[in-house]
Amino acid sequence: MGMNGLATVLWPPLFGAASIAALGHGVPRRWVGAWASLMVLVSFVLALGPVLALGHLPVQARAMESTLFAWVTGFGPAVHWRLFLDPLSGVWVLVITGVGFLIHVYSIGYMDGDPGEARYFAYLNFFIFAMLLLVLAGNLAVLLIGWALVGLASYFLIGFWYERPSAVAAAKKAFVMNTLGDAGILLGLVLLYLRYHALSYPALFQVFAHAQPGDPFFDWTAFLLYVGAMAKSAQFPLHMWLADAMEGPTPVSALIHAATMVTAGVYLMVRIYPLLRLAPGVEALVGDIGAFTAIFAASIAFYQQDIKKVLAYSTLSQLGYMFLGVGVGALTAGVFHFLTHAFFKALLFLAAGSVIHALGGEQDLGRMGGLGRKMPWTAGAFAVGCLAIAGIPPFSGYFSKEAILGQAFNEGHWVLWGVGVLTAGMTAFYMFRAFFLTFFGPVRDEGLYHHAHEAPAVMTVPVLLLAVLAVIGGGFGRGLDAWLAPTFHAYPGAGTAALQEGPLFSTGLTVGLAVVGGLVAYVLYGVRQVPAKAGTDRIPGRWMLAAWGMDQAWTWAVVSPLKAVGSAFESAVEPAVLDGVRAIGRTVAAWAEDLRPLESGYVRRYGLSILVGLGAILAYYLIRV
């Protein structure tokens, strides 16, 4: 396959990032955001071509490849810089560019007046490029490059306000934890390369299609790739970075830490389904950890005081659902939930961003309240988001969550199903808690309330568009099922990928629990107007607020021992090594000084050197012969 336009999708955001980085300071600030948004829109339009063309390809070969160039040559089989588009990556490409465009537009309003506006949009465009590279990658090597670059973009954007020590610390934490995952993917792909001398998806999947489970090799490679997914998608126990990542600007949280980047793990796990078939243990682990992350994060979200933290933990919880879906073989349902989640979670973050913007940066739920009267559009949009994430029909989240839970039940994963159902009720509670604390009840801070105002149109319109998508997104299910079917029919391992109907009582129970959760929130925070802090002074609320102490646990179990080892090396080993190295350096420098007088500047000496050299060469042959 030659030029089929795959590469052209990548260039606009990269060009945007480069042009803004180079020239962004000389132009009016408004232009920068408009330019960056335009680049993403162009990318979206360019992506439509190949994605639509994909639909016209025969079902057996519904994929496009485009090799840009041979990249690594000279060490055995070449690794190519290869792009690949199939229905699965097509979904991601459209969401990244489509939702990404809306968030870019929103950012024009949100970041207006920030001194780093140009830098912000350069980073944001760079992120879009990296994320597109990740999902358009045609082999694991290119995927890893995209994977690392989105991590880098995330690092830049979390630490965007670099004057804040907390933002810098959060960026560092996210980067370190993600690097753990990068290492996992790197090891996994090296193992695969060493064994099969190939990294491209079709080549590997062809091999997997003919292999049988039971070889520990498959368990190891699948597990290593899963570690990468775990870090990027913030699965327990590598999840803490995502809550801290809220230090970045709110649109960043919407784009990177809710809608797109954190779902890269879901993408990878769905992408390698032929490998998961060979590693049933890892597949089960994916589902188990997903379910645990879902309920664990939901419990933490109960008592969070910061509106963005609530949303961050809800993202964790919803990612858990997606992984649960992948783990029980409900691949389409997992992708479906990614899709609806991209809509409603971006919506929730952007609406929250409007609130934060209106309050001059205040994120504490305890100081909000009554804002519904001042920001009716935003409140309405947030309500739609809450209904969608809580899984109330007919909002989008209902359909996708239902698909995952129903299939989990059908496949006999009753424990996972039970955890998922319970989490649905908890989700409704904490989301409506945040909603009522923000928009209803008494005004808790007169000063902030007084200055609050509805967001400008450039922010409200994207929010409302996302709200529409969050309402109707559930209708995409059937179409998505048919769209993804060719991908899942290409190789064995996705026998249960298609969407399924769950039993009616499961639906009733889930929705019922969600309604109960929502009502409890309404009674507590809407009617009785309990303060946000209620319940955080005693166990278990205190523990839940503290995220069950996972940060401390990591510090105790990993960080401190590593630091101790580091200090030990620093005090005991390093001085000795350093002395040794310095001694070598001194010796070499001394030799060099000794040789210098040879260069005396006398021509006769130079001529002598030539003669001596010639004599030595002749002598060498005389002796040797």
Place this chain on the structure above:
Amino acid sequence: MVYLLPKILVAGGALMSLLATLGLPRWRNGAFWVALVLLLAAGVDAAVLWQAEGNLSLLVAGSMIADPFSSLVDLLVVAAGVSSLLLSWNGDRYGPEFPALVAVAVLGMMMVAEAGNLIWLFLGVEVLSLPLYVLAASERTALGGEAGLKYLLLGAFSSGILLFGMALLYGATGTTLFVRYPNLPLGTGFGLYGVGFLLVLVGLGFKVAMVPFHMWVPDVYEGSPTPVTNLMAFGTKVGAAAAILRLVAYGFYPQAQWWSPLIGYLAVLTMIVGNLLALPQRDLKRLLAYSGIGHAGFLLVGIAAHNFLGSMAAVFYLVPYGLAAIGAFALIRLVEGNGEGVQLDDLEGLAYAHPWAAALFIVVMLSLAGIPLTAGFIGKFYLLQAALVANQTGLAVGLVVGTLVGLAAYLRPLQRMFARSRSERVQAFRWSWAGGAVLVVAACGTLFLGVYPSPMMHIVDQSANFFWLR
């Protein structure tokens, strides 16, 4: 005769440039432009010829070998000539005949690479050397005169050795067409034939700056004007290395087992001494001179490996080295301004005064040091691979040690650049478009080849296609 066109263009450039200097004073720039344009035309033509040529063909009764290798070398030496001309931009002080002499030197460099005949080879060596003797002394400073005189005396000495070796070879074989030697029943003994080869090798080793025939290099590089140093560092090295490769590949390949250990020892010696002596230098041009000596050693590694990978790696290495060298000399040219030479201390604060120039300079210096993501790393990697495939562990170890030592030498100027001193010694300089362009092209090319070497590898693969190595 289409094959001669690049040479004719270059020769024509030299002559027309000379004519232009005779004209009205306001045609002074004409001498520069006519040489530049014709050199560029020769480069384009060489590129076209490279694409057109499939096989080797012998011209002038075997004296000239027309093959992709010749065309590639033509391209490289033209690049050296063009970069030297650009670096001399606005440099009336080098004298009006400067462009013409550069073109003549480039012609000589083209000749040595294509020679299939000892006479032709010698002619090429002289055509390339004579203008350089003059150019070295083209600035009327004490150092310049010393450089020119030293180069002339030692060059004459080495030419004598070269010619004596050629005479012995002729005496032993009865022909000066060295492409015929493999067909003669000569054996591998240490007779006239062997001694003749060794003398020729020493003569060419002098040009390529092989230790212990390298002593002239630092003094001449330091004393010559920077554009001339650039031409010597890149052009002469390319020409001489190509001549050695051609000689051993076409004339002496049956005796590879006989000469390859010697070249191996010389390569290791050259790498280590060159890089070691680069360490204590305080003058940037002298440092680059020793770096050039060290890099001659790296090139010899590929020749000593005497396999296809080796010759490929050696030819490939000419490109990263050339790019890095012209980049470094371009920076020297920018920094030195109207002065002469750059001490390491003169670089203090450069990174703050001219961050872009500093960034580009960092790229080319790291390439000389062989840091990944630069072309230098790729080049060293292929050389190392060639040495290992040829089972020459000693060569590989020497290469690594030489690189290690060199790293320290290349980092020192960079370290000075970031030093903040109370008396900012770096003078704010004006970017000349020509010097800036050379620096930018060199640094970008270095990065490009470091990230994506495949196209260049393909070119080299087609060019170093010496039949005996397959």
